[in-house]
Amino acid sequence: MNKFWVVALETYKKHVKSVSFIMMIIAPLFFMGIFAGTTYMGQKFNHSKEVAIVSEVEGLGKTFTEQTKEEFDINKKITTEDAAKKALEKEEIDGYIVIHENQEKLEGQYVGVKSLGTDNLQVIQQSLNQIQLGMNADKLSLSQEEVGKILSPAIFTEKQVKVSDGKIEENKDNKIVMMIVGMIVVFMMYFIVMLYSTITAQEVASEKGTRIMEVILSSTTASKHFYGKITGISLVILTQVGVYLLSGIIGFMFVKDMDVVKSFFEEVPAGDLLRGLLGYNLLYLLFGVLIYTILAAFLGSLVNKVEDSAKAVAPLTYLIMIGFIGSFSVGMANPQSIIVKVMSFIPFLSSFGMPVRIANNDVTTMEVMISLGLLVISIVVLLKLSAKAYKSTVLIYSDKSMMNVFKDAMKLTK
Known part of the structure; x- marks a missing residue:
């Protein structure tokens, strides 16, 4: 047992002390920090565009100005299109907005040297829509209350229930939380396995290639x-x-008082989010990473050179892609799909498929237990077979293809 831990700890120390591991740790945090910093600085130092409003319709320019004064720095001295053009030529303004009425319909156009951003375009469109609505209401002699009733949308809600002992009971699981948890698990599975499958294969192939x-x-x-x-x-x-x-917890302590964070956790309670992560989803994440790590180590033993490790893990990569794409393209759109249901019971794909079904409350506890049982059994069987095959493949220095080496290993394990 001591020799086992010597190998395990030496492997661990070798990787955590490497520059590549440190870069893997720092790089995502660094880019997230840059993204958060640039977003904050952009919001803090973002200046409004100076524009002029031109309209021949009486009172329309004033109404539009009142509705958009927080988004734009409006030059109220310019009231004609000719004056706006001259001001634009002299670079006194960034652009101007022309609003006119065509067959009882408002039309607006922005003229500027630089394009407006999507947010500004939406503000202009919404403002024009509100003014148009008010004009139509006046023509039809409608009160504000009547307009509100006309625009009032229908109310539609979804309520999930469960049948227990022949009785219908309300399912109190927060669907939004479970969907977020499901997405987190699938993404973590994808990135961890894609990253460490190659590292694991290289680790085994490098020692074999040096005859150590x-x-x-x-x-x-x-x-x-x-x-x-x-x-x-x-x-x-x-x-x-x-x-x-740990970085997430520390980061949360700094941003927990931000309005965006507060509003998010009002919709998604932190306690529900934590319970969702610490349930069955965590088991699928841990077992899923383990079974792919075992397979990657075995595939790495089939090649003689580190350069060939990428080829060795190619089948594993395809398997990961099938699980990831299947869970998102099919699972998120239709969790009741037979494809997702089959995936949730296949050991190498269940860690992608089952979290999606759990998120949509489309699975029973018995199905989850069967799926986890199959996954655990597969891990044990794969571990035993891989260890036996490893005895044969690890000392085979051959120019044969991976498939032929695998066949030779299987013969020797019998």
């Missing part, structure tokens, strides 16, 4: 070495996830 395995296996067994590698890589993954969680 002959020395290592003189002091320990191939099985212990294999289990140690898997454990070491798993500890590295847990360390990275732990650093991100």
Whole structure:
């Protein structure tokens, strides 16, 4: 057992002390910091465009000015299009907005050297829509109350229930929270496995390529070495996830008083979010990462060079892509799809498919337990088979294809 932990801890130390691991930790946090900083600075120092409002309709320019004065710096001295053009030529204004009435319909046009942003265009459109609505209401002699009734939308809500002991009961799970949790789990599965599948394969292939395995296996067994590698890589993954969680908690302490954060947690209670993450979804995340890590280590033992490790994990990459794309393109749109239901019971795909079904309350507890059982059994079987095959493949220095090496390994394990 001591030799097993020696391999595991050496693998762990080797990776966490490497520059690449430190960069993996820092890079996402660095880019998130830049994004948050630029967004904050942009909002703080964003200046309104200076524009002129031109309209031949009496009172229309004044009404439009009142509605948009917070978004634009409006030059009230300019009232004609000719004056606006001259001011634009002299670069005294950024642009001007012409509003006129055509067959009882308002038409607006912005003229400027630089294009308006999407937000400003929406403000102009909304303002014109409100003015148009008021004009139509006046022509039809409608009061504000009557206009409000006409524009009042129909109310539609969704209520999920569950049948317990032949009785219908309200399902109190927060669907928004469960959807967010499902998306978090699927994204984390995708990025962690895509990143560490190659790292795991390279770790095994590099030692095999340098013939150092002959020395290592003189002091320990191939099985212990294999289990140690898997454990070491798993500890590295847990360390990275732990650093991100800790960074998230610290970051939350700084932004918790922001209006955007407060409004988010009013809709999505933090307690519900935490319970969703610590339930079945966490098990699917942990077991899903583990089964892909085991497979990546086995595939890495089928090649002799580090350069070939990318080829070795290609089948695994395709499997990950199938699970990720299937869960989002099909699962989010139609969680009742037979494709998602089948995926939720296939061990390598269940960690992508089942969180989507859990998020939509489209699965029973029994189905979850069966799916988890199949996943755990598959992990144990794959681990045993991979360890046995590893004994054979790890010392095979051959120019044969991966498939032929795999066939030779299977023959030797019988």
